[in-house]
Amino acid sequence: MSFLVPLPVIIPLLGAALTLMMARRAAAQRVVSLTALTATLAVSITLLVVTVSNGPQVVAVGGWAPPVGIVLVADKLAALMLVVSTAVTLCVLVYSIGQGFADGDGETPLSIFHPTYLALTAGVTNAFLSGDLFNLYVGFEVLLVASYVLLTLGSTENRIRAGTTYVVVSLLSSVIFLSALGLVYASTGTLNMAQLAGRFDELPDNLRLLLQGMLLLAFGIKAAVFPLGAWLPDSYPTAPAPVTAVFAGLLTKVGVYAIIRTETLLFPDGRIRDVLLVISLLTMVIGILGAVAQSDIKRLLSFTLISHIGYMLFGVALATEAGLSGAIFYIAHHITIQTTLFLAAGLVERRGGSTALERLGGLGRIAPFLSILFFIPALNLAGIPPFSGFLGKLGLLQAGVDESGVLVWAVVAGGVVTSLLTLYAIGRVWNLAFWRTPHPEMPRDDDDEDSVLLPRLMVAPTFALVAFSIALTVVAGPLFEITSEAAADLISRTPYIEAVFPDGAP
């Protein structure tokens, strides 16, 4: 079944080319993008089933055997990430189509949106599947360039301002990544990750530390860990709601995925474990303190996004099976939940006319269904039982408690505090935006116009994602089994290396 592996990259790329050619036919563009993403989702689900039962699937691109050619590898981690990210991308696409209809530009949309959106998807899937460091770089560049365009869509003043910061910071991280690649190739003579795994063990310690540090720095900027994440809350909220949602869900997680992949496969000795633990603690606590201070829902959510990256980093830092398993589960949970919250924030913006907390109020009475759509993922984010956020945090904190060491326990304590502060921040949003009496400046309509303000095509995907997040809770048992198998594979490294080089790495 390895012929499936390149499809999640090829289908969106073909879709992007097709939609670009149909720039003047909005309806055809929508059909193509929806078909492409649905097909990608179907392929991803099949891949997950296949990898869980048969182990990692490998394709040598162009028939060039590794290490000469580039390989695409779908192991359990990559396949799981593919399924979650494609499902989320598809929902957001439906949402943005709904928003396009509702804004009355069904006939004259921004023709560049669909091709760019599909290119972004291709970049994300390529980054997940890549078995070669340079191909990973290319995947990153594809998704970054697409994200530059999406972030500055319409090029209003606010977006140009936010886009400039974002582009310059991302460029810096790309340059660091690229020079790290140059140094890796110079010192080992290969960029194939399975081959690198063996060759890194022979390098001098200081050189390895330098390479590890450079890669971590490059991915850290993309994953927005403290202190490299200051660009995020300033750039994400200015974009259109669906774009912010898909960025928040996917882009930082691709960075976290790259960190997991490189830390486990290339640098498994855990030499910088303490550094990672401190970074994860600071990311969690400082991020959530930033969220508490915000007065705008979108900015607040951006800060919770940064903060919860810390949880995933904690699992990576532990580098135990339980820790990595928790981190992978948390990524799947967080992609879903953060996207849902941003979509719900987009609905709040539509209904209430703003996302600034001082201009909102009484949404609970005006739009009860919207309140539910916000309330469930919000509680899920804060980690209220029985939702997946609680299970993910529980898994990670348990993995931490199993370890000994003051630093680990400090991070566990930080995780608990962060969870409580998240609840506080979310509770504040709920109090100000959904309770209180409605703000006088808010659009007032009777129930008949409610459906006009909240188009069904926007509500439906949000509801689908809420349902998906609840489904993650329901299937948490089997899902945790998959993630711990994936984590065990990551730690033993052999399944990945053997899949790429069945006869042993050259």
Next chain:
Amino acid sequence: MPNLVYVIVIGVLIGAGVTLLLERTLTRVLIGVILIGNGVNVLILNGGTFGAAPIVGENTTEEMSDPLPQAMILTAIVITLGITAFLLALAYRSWQLLGHDEVQDDAEDRRIIELAERDESHQDDEADEPPDPVYDDTPRKADR
């Protein structure tokens, strides 16, 4: 063979690029990005073995240079080209909208500056005008 000249070239290119990247004008940032990009390309080039053109049949395998860094540089050049075009467009649009192409303060910075100004004006003449909200992101139809 990597020699001192290459190392100095890499150092100068990246050093000059970083200096320009720290500037606030987007056109200078752009030149900085190009310089750093070229510096990194030379760095990658030095990672492979030097030698004759890597064409099968013309030279023996031992004489050949390593073609992989060249392929990577080619990819990197294409990516830099795309980024350059995008940054130019961004700088032009910024100039169109604002009359300059400087990177703006972010929302949090502006809020702090505003708070400081309010403090000063309080000390000066006790003026109590509430300033406009800095972070105004109310949706406009044109924003989509």
